[in-house]
Amino acid sequence: MNANGLPQQLAEAEATVRTLQQELAETNRGLVALIMELESRVEERTADLHATQEELQRTNSELLQMTLELEDRVDQRTAELREANAHLQHELAERQRAEEALRRKDEELRTISQQLWQAAKLAPMGELAASIAHELNNPLATVSLRVESLLAQILEDDPKRRALTVIEQEVERMGNLVANLLQFGRRGQAQISSVDVREELENTLALIYYHLRNHRITMVQQFAPDVPMVQADCQQLRQVFLNLLTNASDAMTQGGTLTLGVTPGQLEPGVPAVIVTFTDTGIGIAPEDMPKVMEPFFTTKEEGKGTGLGLAICRRIVQEHHGTIEISSTVGQGTTICLTLPCTNDSNGTYLRERRL
Numbered sequence: 001m002n003a004n005g006l007p008q009q010l011a012e013a014e015a016t017v018r019t020l021q022q023e024l025a026e027t028n029r030g031l032v033a034l035i036m037e038l039e040s041r042v043e044e045r046t047a048d049l050h051a052t053q054e055e056l057q058r059t060n061s062e063l064l065q066m067t068l069e070l071e072d073r074v075d076q077r078t079a080e081l082r083e084a085n086a087h088l089q090h091e092l093a094e095r096q097r098a099e100e101a102l103r104r105k106d107e108e109l110r111t112i113s114q115q116l117w118q119a120a121k122l123a124p125m126g127e128l129a130a131s132i133a134h135e136l137n138n139p140l141a142t143v144s145l146r147v148e149s150l151l152a153q154i155l156e157d158d159p160k161r162r163a164l165t166v167i168e169q170e171v172e173r174m175g176n177l178v179a180n181l182l183q184f185g186r187r188g189q190a191q192i193s194s195v196d197v198r199e200e201l202e203n204t205l206a207l208i209y210y211h212l213r214n215h216r217i218t219m220v221q222q223f224a225p226d227v228p229m230v231q232a233d234c235q236q237l238r239q240v241f242l243n244l245l246t247n248a249s250d251a252m253t254q255g256g257t258l259t260l261g262v263t264p265g266q267l268e269p270g271v272p273a274v275i276v277t278f279t280d281t282g283i284g285i286a287p288e289d290m291p292k293v294m295e296p297f298f299t300t301k302e303e304g305k306g307t308g309l310g311l312a313i314c315r316r317i318v319q320e321h322h323g324t325i326e327i328s329s330t331v332g333q334g335t336t337i338c339l340t341l342p343c344t345n346d347s348n349g350t351y352l353r354e355r356r357l
């Protein structure tokens with residue numbers, strides 16, 4: 001190693017250091033530049049991320065909005081559907097009601113046409129019966145008078161007396177039949193007035209009191225204390241009561257109990273009525289006879305006992321009073337006839353006349 005070798009070496013070393021420093025500085029700059037670039041890239045990415053996040057938030061809020069709108073619409077549709085459903089239910093109920101009303105009308109119509117048919121069938125029969133009865137009335141009265149005077153002329157022990165008595169009884173029976181036929185065929189203006197049904201029933205009972213007593217029939221009267229008046233023809237009512245009392249008595253040949261009931265009631269909603277019932281403990285009516293008992297000339301009584309006109313007359317009179325007559329019966333136990341007679345406060349019977357068919 002020489003003397004100036006060291007400084008040279010130093011100088012070289014210095015030069016190397018400088019070079020190294022320069023390189024370092026350059027590297028440093030390069031690094032700084034790199035860092036700065038990196039930073040700017042990071043910033044860019046961060047900005048991108050922000051933008052994406054904002055976008056996401058927007059989309060999210062839009063979605064939320066849409067969801068809310070959808071929910072609203074679903075709610076609205078549900079409400080609409082519910083309303084439509086209620087409407088349908090209502091229409092359905094309405095339709096059911098209409099169908100029910102139609103069915104009732106149909107039934108009513110059927111009843112009315114049946115009644116019309118019945119009336120049409122009865123009218124000529126009634127006229128025929130009335131004209132025959134009319135023709136029979138005078139000769140019967142003559143025969144009756146003659147028999148009566150013959151009976152008055154002969155002695156008590158005359159053998160002809162028995163025959164004459166039989167004739168007298170038979171003539172009387174024919175007279176009753178004729179009277180019934182005349183009543184059956186009777187058409188004409190009814191004498192309508194305010195009638196207390198209880199009073200009329202008592203009056204009729206008085207007529208056949210002895211007959212009932214002789215047949216060992218116990219009478220039970222169940223009359224309500226407050227019964228409205230009915231607008232009726234009292235003669236005709238009496239005829240109805242008499243026919244029903246006679247039938248009850250005929251049904252209790254061995255005696256029994258006849259219960260008469262009079263109570264206030266209704267013919268139909270809003271139409272007050274008086275309900276009259278005749279309950280006997282007689283033989284009853286066979287179910288197969290039930291539809292026929294009110295037909296004219298239907299009778300189950302032995303020859304000469306029944307005319308089969310009693311109930312037909314009752315039905316006609318009750319119908320003319322716009323009432324109803326119903327029969328219920330059990331063979332061997334007894335029969336109940338139930339009359340329902342409408343009534344109003346109107347004392348001159350306008351109601352009845354207006355309701356007249």
Ligand SMILES: Nc1ncnc2c1ncn2[C@@H]1O[C@H](COP(=O)(O)OP(=O)(O)O)[C@@H](O)[C@H]1O
Binds near residue numbers: 251294334
């Ligand atoms: N209360 C009753 N109990 C049993 N049967 C009855 C009663 N009322 C009516 N009937 C039956 O109805 C039939 C017809 O009665 P009705 O028209 O009064 O005619 P009649 O009394 O002349 O037979 C009677 O023959 C009888 O069979």
Ligand SMILES: [Mg+2]
Binds near residue numbers: 246
């Ligand atoms: Mg009778």
